[in-house]
Amino acid sequence: MIEVDGLTVRFGGVTSLDHLSLTFEPGICGLIGPNGAGKTTFFNVLSGFVRPTAGSVRAFGEDLLSMAHFRRARWGVRRTFQTEQAIEELSVFDNVAMVHEHSGLGGASRRHDVLGAIGFAGLDADPSARAQTLAAGQRRLLEIARAVVGRPKLVLLDEPAAGLPDQETRHMGEVIRAIPGHVGALTILVDHDMSLVSACCTTTAVLDFGKLIASGPTAEVLRDSRVVRAYLGTAEVL
Amino acid sequence: MLDTASRSAGARQRAPLRTPAGRTLANAVASAVLLVIALVALPDLLSIYYIDAMTQVAVYAMVALGLGLLVGRVGLVSLGQVAVLAVGAWVAARLLFATAQPYPVVLLEAGLITMAAGTLIGLPALRLRGLYLALITLMLAGGITIVLTTTNFPNGGHGFLGYNGSLVHIPAIRRPAIAASDPGYYRYSVVVAALMFLLVIVHLKTRPGRAWAAIRQSEPAALAAGISTTRYKLWAFALASFITGVAGGVLAGAVQYLYSIDFPTQDSITLLAVVLMGGVYSLWGALVAALLLQLLPALLHNWGVSADWLTILFGIGVVQVLTTAPGGLADQVPKDLARLGRLLLGVAGRLRPGAPRGGGPP
Amino acid sequence: MPSWADFQPFIVSGLALGGVYALSGVGMVVLYQATGVVYLAFGAVGAMGALIAWSLINAGTPEWLAWLVCVLFGGGVTLAYGMVFGPPLARRDPLVKAVATLGLTLVLFGLMDLLWTTNGGQSRAITLPTDNGGFTVGQIQVTWTQVIGLAAGIAIVVVTEVFLRYTKPGTAMRAMANDREITATLGVPVRRVEAAAWFGCGVIAGAAGLLLADLVALDATTLTFLVISSLAAALIAQLRSIVLTFVAAIAIGLIHDLITPIQALSNYRDMTPFVLAAVALLVPARQQLLSQSREEA
Numbered sequence: 001m002i003e004v005d006g007l008t009v010r011f012g013g014v015t016s017l018d019h020l021s022l023t024f025e026p027g028i029c030g031l032i033g034p035n036g037a038g039k040t041t042f043f044n045v046l047s048g049f050v051r052p053t054a055g056s057v058r059a060f061g062e063d064l065l066s067m068a069h070f071r072r073a074r075w076g077v078r079r080t081f082q083t084e085q086a087i088e089e090l091s092v093f094d095n096v097a098m099v100h101e102h103s104g105l106g107g108a109s110r111r112h113d114v115l116g117a118i119g120f121a122g123l124d125a126d127p128s129a130r131a132q133t134l135a136a137g138q139r140r141l142l143e144i145a146r147a148v149v150g151r152p153k154l155v156l157l158d159e160p161a162a163g164l165p166d167q168e169t170r171h172m173g174e175v176i177r178a179i180p181g182h183v184g185a186l187t188i189l190v191d192h193d194m195s196l197v198s199a200c201c202t203t204t205a206v207l208d209f210g211k212l213i214a215s216g217p218t219a220e221v222l223r224d225s226r227v228v229r230a231y232l233g234t235a236e237v238l
Numbered sequence: 239m240l241d242t243a244s245r246s247a248g249a250r251q252r253a254p255l256r257t258p259a260g261r262t263l264a265n266a267v268a269s270a271v272l273l274v275i276a277l278v279a280l281p282d283l284l285s286i287y288y289i290d291a292m293t294q295v296a297v298y299a300m301v302a303l304g305l306g307l308l309v310g311r312v313g314l315v316s317l318g319q320v321a322v323l324a325v326g327a328w329v330a331a332r333l334l335f336a337t338a339q340p341y342p343v344v345l346l347e348a349g350l351i352t353m354a355a356g357t358l359i360g361l362p363a364l365r366l367r368g369l370y371l372a373l374i375t376l377m378l379a380g381g382i383t384i385v386l387t388t389t390n391f392p393n394g395g396h397g398f399l400g401y402n403g404s405l406v407h408i409p410a411i412r413r414p415a416i417a418a419s420d421p422g423y424y425r426y427s428v429v430v431a432a433l434m435f436l437l438v439i440v441h442l443k444t445r446p447g448r449a450w451a452a453i454r455q456s457e458p459a460a461l462a463a464g465i466s467t468t469r470y471k472l473w474a475f476a477l478a479s480f481i482t483g484v485a486g487g488v489l490a491g492a493v494q495y496l497y498s499i500d501f502p503t504q505d506s507i508t509l510l511a512v513v514l515m516g517g518v519y520s521l522w523g524a525l526v527a528a529l530l531l532q533l534l535p536a537l538l539h540n541w542g543v544s545a546d547w548l549t550i551l552f553g554i555g556v557v558q559v560l561t562t563a564p565g566g567l568a569d570q571v572p573k574d575l576a577r578l579g580r581l582l583l584g585v586a587g588r589l590r591p592g593a594p595r596g597g598g599p600p
Numbered sequence: 601m602p603s604w605a606d607f608q609p610f611i612v613s614g615l616a617l618g619g620v621y622a623l624s625g626v627g628m629v630v631l632y633q634a635t636g637v638v639y640l641a642f643g644a645v646g647a648m649g650a651l652i653a654w655s656l657i658n659a660g661t662p663e664w665l666a667w668l669v670c671v672l673f674g675g676g677v678t679l680a681y682g683m684v685f686g687p688p689l690a691r692r693d694p695l696v697k698a699v700a701t702l703g704l705t706l707v708l709f710g711l712m713d714l715l716w717t718t719n720g721g722q723s724r725a726i727t728l729p730t731d732n733g734g735f736t737v738g739q740i741q742v743t744w745t746q747v748i749g750l751a752a753g754i755a756i757v758v759v760t761e762v763f764l765r766y767t768k769p770g771t772a773m774r775a776m777a778n779d780r781e782i783t784a785t786l787g788v789p790v791r792r793v794e795a796a797a798w799f800g801c802g803v804i805a806g807a808a809g810l811l812l813a814d815l816v817a818l819d820a821t822t823l824t825f826l827v828i829s830s831l832a833a834a835l836i837a838q839l840r841s842i843v844l845t846f847v848a849a850i851a852i853g854l855i856h857d858l859i860t861p862i863q864a865l866s867n868y869r870d871m872t873p874f875v876l877a878a879v880a881l882l883v884p885a886r887q888q889l890l891s892q893s894r895e896e897a
Binding site: 069070074077087099 | 445455463
């Protein structure tokens with residue numbers, strides 16, 4: 001369980017997150033909102049790239065914010081980025097192995113864990129091939145493999161299927177749905193693709209201008225009029 | 239998904255050298271051949287003048303290796319590596335005069351002490367952004383050059399500085415017993431250089447190499463993967479300083495008389511230029527850089543052409559590399575050769591009876 | 601410990617030198633703000649201009665013409681470099697742009713050594729007519745050249761501040777420093793403003809080269825690497841504040857020269873710019889979070 005309490009982030013004159021308080025239950029939670037709502041900023045706080053102005057985050061009973069950013073990966077936070085960050089000159093295997101070795105896990109199980117993660121993501125490519133040679137869809141799956149290898153506690157997926165055609169997006173959805181069961185991690189999914197969100201996430205939270213405007217079971221949230229208004233930006237309420 | 243797998247398998251069959259394993263094998267074979275030529279054939283073929291130049295190539299190959307590591311693998315530009323080389327040479331000279339330790343031990347100590355100094359400076363400096371770091375190292379180079387001009391290199395005197403200003407007959411820095419002659423010392427330096435390259439290769443293939451690749455591509459992604467970027471950058475700094483320190487030690491024995499005029503600030507800039515030209519993404523680039531820096535001037539000098547033309551060439555070269563060919567010569571030349579090879583194979587293929595019309599896949 | 605009287609002449613020379621460092625530093629800061637390029641070839645350009653002036657004077661050209669050529673040379677070479685290599689590197693990291701100017705430095709350096717070889721005995725000098733006249737302050741002799749040095753530093757600060765704040769091209773430069781792309785979409789003739797920045801910086805380089813050749817020495821290596829002192833001042837000002845550049849430059853010039861009469865430190869005085877810049881940059885524990893991860897929220 002992740003408990004966020006009063007999280008506020010201010011850059012200069014802009015308030016990216018405004019007293020955000022919500023709880024993430026185990027499973028897959030969606031986090032949606034229009035552009036600029038604060039979703040990536042929230043992920044940045046969780047990964048440690050941004051220090052919040054106020055508020056706290058307790059993850060599985062521990063104070064997440066007091067950990068140095070690179071230690072959080074060892075603790076079990078994994079994250080994918082909007083622009084995928086596969087290390088081009090390394091092989092597929094090394095890309096995943098790198099995450100494994102920096103999570104404080106032993107070398108004995110490395111080969112097994114890495115190949116397992118690659119297989120889990122459904123990445124059909126030669127593990128010794130350079131990441132540079134992979135197609136876009138394969139790279140996205142490589143990101144997933146990196147996110148699930150080892151024993152992560154928290155997996156943050158930031159638009160993991162961006163730019164992918166429908167069929168690959170569906171495949172991605174299947175993989176994501178299997179994460180909690182296979183790896184045991186609490187997964188938070190940020191995306192604009194509502195079909196992916198409804199397919200994967202049991203609960204969803206909605207941000208707008210850094211504030212939480214709705215949260216609850218996904219189907220209900222997506223029908224909520226406030227959410228619709230936030231996305232479509234209708235004129236003032238009569 | 240399925241056809242990408244078969245495509246890559248097919249590609250593997252057609253172009254064995256393209257696979258990672260194939261490339262490593264090709265590199266290993268080429269290195270072995272060159273090493274044999276360097277150690278066995280060259281000393282008999284070249285005059286002492288060129289033997290000495292090749293010894294300098296060995297020294298600067300190590301320096302270029304260190305700088306290439308910093309620039310190419312970690313993205314840190316140092317404009318002060320020649321100053322680091324001077325420090326290594328200073329330490330080695332001091333130890334060689336003051337103690338009777340065997341050469342390898344002295345080289346190791348020179349490397350370690352230089353590494354300690356490099357790490358100490360690296361620690362606060364790493365907090366600076368790339369541009370500032372580069373500029374600080376430029377000033378560092380200037381600073382150390384000034385200190386050396388005043389303290390001078392050790393010449394057998396006593397005291398911490400080991401410099402005796404009133405010596406009329408300055409003793410030469412000693413060489414190892416097995417490598418006292420110029421050709422002998424040349425072989426010795428080639429072996430040391432080869433060991434340094436091996437040291438870097440071991441690093442690259444294991445954990446630090448992977449971490450450096452991640453850091454160079456994207457620091458946020460590296461941090462998100464749990465890599466302590468500061469620690470690994472420092473490691474690169476330390477390794478580069480160690481290698482450059484050892485190179486300084488080898489240099490001390492090569493020239494046997496050290497003067498501060500041997501390490502001008504300008505040389506650090508020229509070094510960066512040739513390292514960029516040689517190519518920072520491949521270890522071969524370090525060798526190319528050293529050849530540009532030490533062999534070409536020797537050739538030109540022999541032919542009566544001023545070395546200034548090289549300075550101008552390197553100036554043009556570095557701008558060219560930065561604007562068009564970031565991989566440098568080590569990257570471009572194999573690509574050009576490969577293209578040439580494919581062209582030739584394509585022509586040969588079409589000339590074969592019964593060959594399919596139209597070019598095959600690239 | 602030397603006496604106050606021993607220090608006095610060095611106060612004057614230090615201020616003059618600092619003034620020229622300020623002149624150079626401001627030139628580099630303005631160019632950096634407008635183009636993102638740290639012009640490391642600044643010293644080399646000035647050095648070559650000074651050498652060209654020297655050759656012209658030796659060949660009988662009237663002095664004022666030779667100086668004009670020097671200054672125009674500075675402007676011309678810098679403008680040419682900026683127009684040819686500015687655009688292809690415009691999107692790259694400032695580090696890459698700075699290293700590229702090192703290429704220009706090497707080319708100029710090689711040319712200078714080729715054309716004006718340093719054979720053992722001959723040393724060249726540039727003397728400006730203002731070297732001869734002067735006045736006395738208390739017991740210190742001050743030449744007009746030294747006054748010009750300091751005055752040039754002060755003048756450039758004033759002129760630049762006025763220029764940046766109140767003129768159209770100046771405002772354009774400030775906008776470009778903030779965001780070049782957006783400024784271009786606003787209809788500002790970005791390329792023309794950039795050209796002006798390059799040319800202006802080059803002209804300053806030529807002038808500074810002439811002054812330093814007079815105040816210090818007419819030697820390619822010395823002049824090329826004196827850029828380090830101005831660079832140090834610019835770095836202390838974080839390549840941003842013009843006034844701070846001036847203050848830092850004066851400090852560097854003063855401290856450098858004032859150390860001269862102190863026996864124990866005298867030999868190390870050329871380390872002044874380095875030490876000051878290192879202290880200014882490394883000591884404040886400024887932890888910068890990654891600017892690369894500025895992804896949209």
